[in-house]
Amino acid sequence: MAHGAGGKASRRLVEGLFAPLFFGASAEPLADAAHLNINGARMAVTTDSFVVKPLVFPGGSIGELAINGTVNDLAVSGARPEAIVVTFILESGLPTDILQHEIQAMADAAQYAGVRIAGGDTKVVEHGKADSMYITTTGLGTPLPGVEINPQSVRPGDKVLLSGPIGDHGITILLARGELDMEGDLESDTRSVCPLIEAVVAAAGTGIRWMRDPTRGGVATSLNELARDCGLGVVLFEDHLPVHDAVRGACELLGLDPLHIANEGQFLAIVAPDLADAALGSLHSMPGGAEARIIGEVREQPACSVLVTTSYGGSRIVDMLVGDPLPRIC
Amino acid sequence: MKYVDEFRDPKLITKGAEEIRRLADPNRHYRLMEVCGGHTHAIYRFGLKDVLPSNIELIHGPGCPVCVLPMGRIDDALSLAMDPDVIFAAFGDMMRVPGTHGSPLEHKARGMDVRIVYSPSDAIKLAKMNPQKHVMFFAIGFETTAPSTALTLQRAKAEGIHNFSVFCNHVTIIPAIRAILDSPDMRLDGFIGPGHVSTVIGCRPYEWIAKNEHKPIVVCGFEPLDLLQSIVMILAQLQKGEAKVESQYKRVVPWEGNRAALKAMADTFQLRPYFEWRGLGFISQSALRIRDEYAEWDSEQRFHVPGIRVTDPKAAQCGEVLKGVLKPAQCKLFGKECTPENPVGALMVSSEGSCAAYYNYEHRKANLVTSLSSPA
Numbered sequence: 279m280a281h282g283a284g285g286k287a288s289r290r291l292v293e294g295l296f297a298p299l300f301f302g303a304s305a306e307p308l309a310d311a312a313h314l315n316i317n318g319a320r321m322a323v324t325t326d327s328f329v330v331k332p333l334v335f336p337g338g339s340i341g342e343l344a345i346n347g348t349v350n351d352l353a354v355s356g357a358r359p360e361a362i363v364v365t366f367i368l369e370s371g372l373p374t375d376i377l378q379h380e381i382q383a384m385a386d387a388a389q390y391a392g393v394r395i396a397g398g399d400t401k402v403v404e405h406g407k408a409d410s411m412y413i414t415t416t417g418l419g420t421p422l423p424g425v426e427i428n429p430q431s432v433r434p435g436d437k438v439l440l441s442g443p444i445g446d447h448g449i450t451i452l453l454a455r456g457e458l459d460m461e462g463d464l465e466s467d468t469r470s471v472c473p474l475i476e477a478v479v480a481a482a483g484t485g486i487r488w489m490r491d492p493t494r495g496g497v498a499t500s501l502n503e504l505a506r507d508c509g510l511g512v513v514l515f516e517d518h519l520p521v522h523d524a525v526r527g528a529c530e531l532l533g534l535d536p537l538h539i540a541n542e543g544q545f546l547a548i549v550a551p552d553l554a555d556a557a558l559g560s561l562h563s564m565p566g567g568a569e570a571r572i573i574g575e576v577r578e579q580p581a582c583s584v585l586v587t588t589s590y591g592g593s594r595i596v597d598m599l600v601g602d603p604l605p606r607i608c
Numbered sequence: 609m610k611y612v613d614e615f616r617d618p619k620l621i622t623k624g625a626e627e628i629r630r631l632a633d634p635n636r637h638y639r640l641m642e643v644c645g646g647h648t649h650a651i652y653r654f655g656l657k658d659v660l661p662s663n664i665e666l667i668h669g670p671g672c673p674v675c676v677l678p679m680g681r682i683d684d685a686l687s688l689a690m691d692p693d694v695i696f697a698a699f700g701d702m703m704r705v706p707g708t709h710g711s712p713l714e715h716k717a718r719g720m721d722v723r724i725v726y727s728p729s730d731a732i733k734l735a736k737m738n739p740q741k742h743v744m745f746f747a748i749g750f751e752t753t754a755p756s757t758a759l760t761l762q763r764a765k766a767e768g769i770h771n772f773s774v775f776c777n778h779v780t781i782i783p784a785i786r787a788i789l790d791s792p793d794m795r796l797d798g799f800i801g802p803g804h805v806s807t808v809i810g811c812r813p814y815e816w817i818a819k820n821e822h823k824p825i826v827v828c829g830f831e832p833l834d835l836l837q838s839i840v841m842i843l844a845q846l847q848k849g850e851a852k853v854e855s856q857y858k859r860v861v862p863w864e865g866n867r868a869a870l871k872a873m874a875d876t877f878q879l880r881p882y883f884e885w886r887g888l889g890f891i892s893q894s895a896l897r898i899r900d901e902y903a904e905w906d907s908e909q910r911f912h913v914p915g916i917r918v919t920d921p922k923a924a925q926c927g928e929v930l931k932g933v934l935k936p937a938q939c940k941l942f943g944k945e946c947t948p949e950n951p952v953g954a955l956m957v958s959s960e961g962s963c964a965a966y967y968n969y970e971h972r973k974a975n976l977v978t979s980l981s982s983p984a
Binding site: 286287457458459517523526527530533580583585586587588589590591592593594595596597600601604605606607608 | 609612618621622625649652653654655656657658659673674699700701703704713724726727730748749750752753832948949958959960968969970971972973
């Protein structure tokens, strides 16, 4: 199956197989977290599984990802993360100190994000399975007042806001696997984006139409999903995209596009034009938000697509990722 | 970023485009072929067609090694790799290329030991780490990658690594250009010459194109400015009625090529009498086989290869697209049966193939009405 890399295949799997059977005809556009109304109480819920090799990499580890990933899914759905439950699938024979390191990393990340770990479960599978450790986290949150995330509310003229540089996480993992004879001064961007989201909601709440954390499949995949859900075009300005030189260099060498590379500590927001500057300003005033940029805007055309334009007048369509990004050599 | 940013400078690109407009005769239609798949990719990736005048038509050439590889070769190699004691190693480029029963990645999902390597020497490393297995490196590429395979063969022999072999699919660029020029329905005004290949073979092997065919050829780099400057150089030659070999990519390409690389290739490879190219058919003396002195490290000499032949579906018009007779979107299957996810024909297989590049970067732009330029 090529369905794990977060691109086209993942979406087809979810839309084609899971959604019709789980949600029936009432299926809504896919979002990062479901917002429910249970007996009058509004809550947001999401779940995510984490499989990464190596477990520890520059800038973070699987435990930190497992908390931040779920926290961020709640945050970009317009909710304040409140509690998380954790499931570990552990490979028999896993050294205790490795597990302890990850539990500590999760505790620290949860504390930083202000979210309570409310429970969990552990299963041990036989040696040779589960790549040492898989972690699943399920998060509960309370919807933030005054913000409504809905791709259908996106309008031509809206601005595309990005919280910071792209590709750091994906390229860090690629280099940390040690299969490439390449080194780079680079760290994963894994972090909770809650403080940034709260700032942007406070500054431009009613103008925020849509948010997403561009994890697997990168910015290109998230924005293609938006374009298809709202039927409009997303036009990006290439020279406005924040990309660190180490990421650009690695992408140039390997024939990859930074727009397809995974991020673990960034988010995209579509903001009404009159509130875009306020939203951007609110991020710039926050720690970790200095590199936020307006990277593009929504237009009528090209419908259901993402187009990248350059300042010299060239342009290209950027599609969702198909499968994992594979380096080009020959 | 050095060696990148200065070749993507918007001001210089705009200037280059203006220079092309100045040189191009508005009453003439120019058909220029970029031979190399890397150029095809760059042209679409940087949206260069948007900045070129409409009477300059770029024809995408045969220089994508993944695209021109017949499916039978993949089937042959994968049939050898069905043996659980074999590790199939290849570049990432090959991983999604379909064989009759699926791509290497799909075989991996079904249990085949398939590894992505970044250079042939990584495959040697794999062989050393897995002494109980046989590592088969699926070698692919023009003269760009052939020297690294050659050095790897020399190393395997010198170090006596016996659980390693190369399934060699290396091809050479000159016979492919000749085949294109021999095609009766082909009309070209000039060539944007391959960049990476020329770092190895140099510029001399192209002289017959200028002398005998009277077409300008300019060896070119892979950045937007490289491509525009090469087009300027070709137009300048055409304006003066000249036809010569020039290099725009002097920062990388030595005129005489890389002698050490050529020597390693001559030591390990010899020309095959003929080889099948997907979309072009059989071309004589267009591919490399491993010399008998290295037979032990040649998968084809060491194992029984079934010699599978698969013909492309008749409806796929890859040959016509490859020769520039048809544009990708004019093929009956384009974007319908044939997409990058489910490629039917050769040119949809690799992102450097003209159909895949056109599909990925271009075809939804066709109905664009709004202005595309970004704010300053």
